[in-house]
Amino acid sequence: MTDAQKAMSDKTVLQIKGLCVALAGRGGKQLLRDVDIEVKAGEITCVVGESGSGKSLTAYSVMGLLDPESLRCTAGEILLEDENVLTVTPRRLRELRATRMSLIFQEPMTALNPVERIGAQIEEVLEIHCSDDARTRRRRVLEMLEAVHLPDPQRIFDSYPHQLSGGQRQRVVICMALILNPKLLIADEPTTALDVSTQKQILALIRELQQKFNTAVLFITHDFGVVVDVADKVVVMNQGEVVETGSRDEILRSPRNDYTRMLVSSVPSLVPQSREAVTGDVVLSIKGLSKIFVRRRILRPSTVVEAAVDCDLTLHRREILGIVGQSGSGKSTLARCVIGLETPSAGRIVLAGEELVNARGNAFRERFRRIQMVFQDPYRSLNPRVRVGESIIEGPTNFGVPRAFAMERAKSLMELVGLPVSALDRFPHQFSGGQRQRISIARALIMEPEVLVADEAVSALDVSVQARILKLLESIREKTDVGLLFITHDLRVAAEICDRVIVMNKGRIVEHGSAEAVLVHPRDAYTRALIDAAPGRHWDFRNFRPL
Structure with a gap:
């Protein structure tokens, strides 16, 4: 220097x-x-x-x-x-x-105009602050898109935000923030x-x-x-x-x-503790499940996306089965097929011995009681205009449970998830993010499900709140016998809570086994790459020292 x-x-x-x-x-x-x-x-x-x-x-x-x-x-x-x-x-x-000075926001889709091309949005920064002509602005934008390592800068320049992946959109926002070298x-x-x-x-x-x-x-x-x-x-x-x-x-x-x-x-370790294998009854079985999406476009060839390919898994009662992988690996598609939000293109889904894929009528409706989902963003999954108590009892009352009985059940669930009964009379905006996630868990549990699907349920929470939610899920599976399908991109969280782990890549299951076997002794090159990419993987946070 x-x-x-x-x-x-x-x-x-x-x-x-x-x-x-x-x-x-x-x-x-x-x-x-x-x-x-x-x-x-x-x-x-x-x-x-x-x-x-x-x-x-x-x-x-x-x-x-x-x-x-x-x-x-x-x-x-x-x-x-x-x-x-x-x-x-x-x-x-x-x-x-x-x-x-410039600011990169947490969610790039809220910082980008969905109806304007990427190049025009970045050029706008130059138009406001510089006197360059259109040709010079375009050249500077393309150079900056290349500097942030975006593939095919010309294609990105002409694309809309929804046509890019989450990582690409974040690179675009970084490009906008740094183009004038603040x-x-x-x-x-x-x-x-x-x-x-x-x-x-x-x-x-x-x-x-x-x-x-x-x-x-x-x-x-x-x-x-x-x-x-x-x-x-x-x-x-x-x-x-x-x-x-x-x-x-x-x-x-x-x-x-x-x-x-x-x-x-409070930061979970990337090295899971040894756990005894859960060997109870199989509550969920998936055999050969595939999901293919066909995108049809006017005057262009149709494109086929294999979101899930020949997936097999079993989930036992009281077991937490983790599904990890990159964005687009097929984790959420698999979960949406399980819960009934997508219809599989092929394969079987068996819940406690009952086939679900071809279920009709009452059997299909009953599926939505027996399998419940906890979403990533609890604020978006709760109606902001409805009191928490009414949101929680909506499910059972729709299935014919008397309102008074459902409300008594909601009060007992408030205690289970660590919230006061008085919380039932408040609105979602009156709670913190961790409290709202507890409310979402209570709303799922009031249906007395056999399977609980948690899709990135703790990814947006800070580490101390995350630790409390993970402990809550551990206690719930012990008290209710529910089988938990836990989807996450955070390998530390998977190591902390999961009994077994499935690794998905490009719609396929590439590795599965106990959490210890998969995260400590991975066999597949893709799994090893995921573990190597985990931030701070060489640090032992609980003992305040490097590994």
């Missing part, structure tokens, strides 16, 4: 001093209190903490994205290269965005919903571009595996305050604060 490069790397790009944010109005509740964060050029500072700790609120304060009618900064400074963004004019703030990049949970292999690629890309352009990166995450792989410095937040700051190794090896120790030790 030259003297000039060293001097640049020592330059402070972002300095947050004593930042306080409160709800608007007299006596508004303080949401951030005396937050101090510093990010230097060429440095990645990870901000970690539970949901509601103030991570994203801090990021939006830096970008000037707070709603002035709801939130206000009551004290402190936010210095972007010595310019206080809290005191600049709205016009100057718009100039700073994209040119000096000094500060804020990444708000940019890899949360991605599978481990895509996540590895995105993290490597951010690190590569950060080093290439000497960008200061403020990386918000709840995934400590990501912290191991990318962080230079770590800031821990809790209830709107910074409780600990240090280098990555200081925080992970010897955290001083009790809250930090709790967070780090």
Whole structure:
């Protein structure tokens, strides 16, 4: 490193001093209190903490994205290269965005216009902030698409967001954020919903571009595996305050604060504990299941997608069977066939000895009581206008259970999932993400199912809430005899909770066995690649040391 490069790397790009944010109005509740964060050029500072700790609120304060009618900064400074963004004019703030600081949102589909081509959306950034002609703008966009390692940049330029995979859309958003070479990049949970292999690629890309352009990166995450792989410095937040700051190794090896120790030790190990094989009755059996989708297009040849091919599995009562693999591997398609949301193209599904594929009438209707699903996003699966109690009892009352009896059952389930009975009278928005997921689990259990399908049920939760939900699922399977089909892209979660694991790739089951056999001694090259891609795989979080 030259003297000039060293001097640049020592330059402070972002300095947050004593930042306080409160709800608007007299006596508004303080949401951030005396937050101090510093990010230097060429440095990645990870901000970690539970949901509601103030991570994203801090990021939006830096970008000037707070709603002035709801939130206000009551004290402190936010210095972007010595310019206080809290005191600049709205016009100057718009100039700073994209040119000096940029934000990568967690969900790229909410940041992209679904009815506008990718190239036009990226060009819009250049149109607003530069005076380049159309030809120059197009060239710069194509060069940036190539820089973020997107295949066939010209095709991506002409595509709509829905025509790209999740990882490709995230690369497009990164391209938009970096095309004007800002000094500060804020990444708000940019890899949360991605599978481990895509996540590895995105993290490597951010690190590569950060080093290439000497960008200061403020990386918000709840995934400590990501912290191991990318962080230079770590800031821990809790209830709107910074409780600990240090280098990555200081925080992970010897955290001083009790809250930090709790967070780090909540991260599941990638090495599963030895478990006795579950040998009870087989509750679900799948033989030769295949699902083929045919996409028919006007004036173009039809395309055939084999989403699931010749899949076999068995699930015992009280067993947790994990299904892992990349996005598009066929995990969710298999689950949708099991629950009845898709009709298999071939194969058999047998529930407790009863064939389901050709079920009709009452037998088909009964299937939706005997197999229940817990979705990834509990807020989207709960009606925001209906009280929680009414949502929970809707299923049994539709099957003829008296309302009073169903409500008594709902009250007992509230205790089972660790929520007060009074929660039944509240609306979904009045709960945290972890509490809403508990409500979704209660809504599934009230049907007294024989099989519970959990599709990425904990992927969007922070590590401490995730740990509590996993313990809840463990206790439920012991108390209810339910068989649990657990779909996840997080291998740590699979190692923590699953008795057996199935690995899927391109619609096929490529490996299956006990969790210990698959995750510790994988036979298939694809399984080994998944494990190698897991962030922080060489770190033992519970014992605060490398493996």
